Amino acid sequence: MLGAQELSDLLREKYAIGMKLSWVTDCLAFLNVQHQTEINSWTSDQLAQTVFGQFLLCDLNVAGDGVLPPGIMVRSRGALPWQVLIPVLFRYVP
Numbered sequence: 001m002l003g004a005q006e007l008s009d010l011l012r013e014k015y016a017i018g019m020k021l022s023w024v025t026d027c028l029a030f031l032n033v034q035h036q037t038e039i040n041s042w043t044s045d046q047l048a049q050t051v052f053g054q055f056l057l058c059d060l061n062v063a064g065d066g067v068l069p070p071g072i073m074v075r076s077r078g079a080l081p082w083q084v085l086i087p088v089l090f091r092y093v094p
Contacts, residue, residue, distance in 0.1 A: 005021065027055075
């Protein structure tokens with residue numbers, strides 16, 4: 001099974017997200033308790049997909065770690081050379 005750092009690197013590469021290492025460690029501990037019997041037989045992709053699902057349900061202020069390059073706020077134009085997952089706050093006002 002992947003360790004927290006390897007899993008974090010895989011998620012950054014596969015899903016273009018950055019996660020705090022402490023959150024990934026806690027998530028792995030949670031999954032080990034919830035899926036004791038089968039987690040050791042999961043492939044790296046299955047584990048990454050499960051952790052990604054947990055990430056989508058969590059508070060990004062707790063789990064997220066920046067993936068944008070330094071100085072992005074002062075750039076007026078440009079495109080990033082990679083995909084980025086960006087949370088969007090939506091508020092419905094009738």
